[in-house]
Amino acid sequence: MAKKRKGLQNGDADQKSIQSQESNSMNLKQQVGLISGISLIVGTIIGSGIFISPKSVLSNTGAIGPCLIIWAVCGVIATMGALCFAELGTMITKSGGEYPYLMEAFGPIPAFLFSWASLIVMKPSSFAIICLSFAEYVSAAFYPGCDPPVVVVKCLAAAAILTITLVNSLSVKLASYVQNFFTAAKMIIVIIIIVSGIVLLAQGKTQNFENSFDGAKITAGGISLALYNGLWAYDGWNQLNYITEELKNPYRNLPLSIIIGIPLVIVCYILINIAYFTVLTPTELLQSQAVAVTFGDRVLYPASWVVPLFVAFSTIGAANGTCFTSGRLAYVAGREGHMLKFLSYISVKRLTPSPAIVFYGIIGMIYIIPADIDTLINYFSFAVWLFYGLTIAALVVMRFTRKELKRPIKVPIVIPIIMVLISIYLVLAPIIDEPELAYLYCVLFILSGLIVYFPFVHYKVKWAQKITRPITTFVQMLMEVVPPEEKKE
Template sequence: MGRGRAEPSMSPSSTSEKIELKKQITLFQGVSIIVGIIIGSGIFVSPVGILMNVKSVGFSLVMWVICGVYNTLCAVCYAELGASIPQSGGEYIYVKRAFGDFMGFIILWINFLLICPVGIAALSLICCVYILQPLFPDCEIPAMATKLIAICIVCLLIVINGRNVKWATRMQVVITTAKLVALAIVVIIGFIYLGTGDRENFTNSFEGTDYSAGAIALSFYSGFWAYSGWSYLNFLTEELVNPNKNLPRAILISMCIVIVVYLVANIAYLSVLTPVQMLKSTAVAVTFAGQTMGVMAWLIPILIAVSVCGTMNGTALSMSRLFFIGAKNNHMPQFMSMIQYKYLTPMSSLLVILGLTICFQTSNDIWFLIEMEGFGFASVLTMVFAGQVYLRFKEPDLVRPIKVPIILPLVLCLISFAIVILTFYQKPTESYMALCIVGVGAVLYVFGNRWQKKPKVIQSKINFVNQFFQKLLLVLPQDNPDELDWE
């Protein structure tokens, strides 16, 4: 594979080397990406959501394990799909192959508007709340300051991802290490407290448990959000070294690490805080630090902010490749399918993500954004697992280096669909708004893909926009640099 870079000349003849994404993400970096995405704000906030619904310490720990096992099973199914169809684009490619062009576009559109920018916007606002909290201990944090810093953080991450993939993956390794150190501090302190004999919170730990289906489903939703992010490495398959082996290994190693970390972190929290104290807390880790770390309590909010930055960085790194692949399939504007000629990164897709994220950062309701993202992700999972089952019959001879029992994706499809229905019942406003966004996507698909013979006036406008951004960003079509008209 050619690794040379084209010189910054304005002549097509000087760009004769191969323009493409390079295989440079190792197994260790893949694990760091997944762990870095999953361990974000969830473990520092979500314990409240699970405990609030099931109403007992013992069953809340059980739910953390159940949620971890469920997400691991989902990841195993994704590993089969990733090993069988080793193309970047993840679930978009899988659904498109199973159900055709339109359903593939719907998956892409949901990721484009409901999952990627909404998720990054929510995480950036959460990150800034933790950064600013030590500066405003006794008063409300100014909303404008939160939004401005959030924009600056996202801009920095996009610049790093656009400049060099290795910079982004190495930063992800550093951030992942930092957040594991932060959790190690919590765990060590918690187990020291547990070792002193203070085990009151674990006595009769299942007393008062709410075993109703609604309580379990809602607590599952909180855990589901905390574990989300395991699928993103599938978007980077073409840049992963030896993907048939390293993709499933990275997923399984990462999920095992996260389940263990989440379980021991929750035990550590409950070794110091009572269930009542946890339920009154908006950020469990901050309350934990306030009671155990004294003058060093300010360190935890900063480490949480770093942790959340890791999730944003991994999301931008992964999702930009999804939109890049979608544009190559004519499901996004053409300029998004091009690579920056000097840095060999999907700069166009990254800048589109930045623009959409800034739009969503104007929202004052972080939890509204999180619920919108949750609905989108549950919908995507439903279609992915349905497609996986269908592919067993549609393409029985497809080489599957990993092959799970067909009952597994079938059951996961039904569970994911139940989560979608539950979301409509519990959060109708967010769900119907998300459904309207999907409807708009369907209209755009008809206009952009089905309407082939557009009037020359409309087609010329589309061509002008593509050429403008192509020249502005200095991007080239992959493997075909001579198509760029520099004049």
């Protein structure tokens, strides 16, 4: 009997040892809960755009009525896209956003081209733009009445990128806490603007909404560009799919975060625009360089300084969310052998994909150097919808080719079909409306990834491995990182 009890105790000890080894395995941990998930969606979508330049939608519609309709339609499109991504994310529970879905549906080449375009241009340049917006708001307080020096703005933006990269490399929980804080901060300014607008409307200031459809410019090209600009402000609805492996209970928290987060953003965007139009005429709004600041100067004086302060909080929160998610794309691409292998390595002490995050931060720093990268962003932004459409098409394809996969969430097939058609429209409309060689250059850059793919990824030439092996060893020793362990099914 004593031997039997001793055997049971040894068995329990072995089981605890196995559990301990599993808990300490070198993989990303599920540390992001529902509140953090909602904060990540809301905090990444609501950046600087809605506070600084909603005039782009108005300029392409010509009147208040169609402008507000466009904002609502963009919200519906973002919601439908997010629901499609929720099915993909609960069907294929891998981090990396579009990357693993393209891999499963169409194979390695489309997945590689997505990671190539995203990691080299689209995401780091967007990261740089957000940090530059933050730097402009912060530095403006020290240079009243004149534009701050370019060097000051760029140094502040570089400091912001460095700080955000450091925070995300140190701890997943710390990055989540930072995201929650800045999301709460930006919701304060959102509430201030919305409540101010409601109070003014209650006082009878509705004259700007009279004949709100007069002067509307309803053309196919104008509507497409208005949708394009509105959807840019909503961009970020797919961010949780980049960190699926780190979500607690992803089958529940992924769809719940989307269902709560995106409608909250839609309501905020429409009410903020109504508040703007309550105070500013369409002409005044089009002439304003930063709409929220103009609104604050007229409504909140002498406390108008609150607006640029909280807009700065908003932009830095959006930058943190972008860094948090985009670093995971580099991590997954490295894990699949589509990027440098050390990008998939994990910090031994902190269990964060620190090489991928640092790589993302360095590329973001490079994009601060040019004098103007807004044009670059505009030309590459249509590529975002090219990959959105391709990814949602993957959902339709896998309904027929991968019927064995479990689908905890299954959206009606008509929704992904509509989203594919919308994506095609959004990709082709800007090119047809204003054809420029820059769009061709963008497509050629994306396809140039094939020059890298075949020798380095597909054929794995030996001399390339001889170059990368010492670099990988150096990164391992410098950052104390190791390869992720294979997950046992």
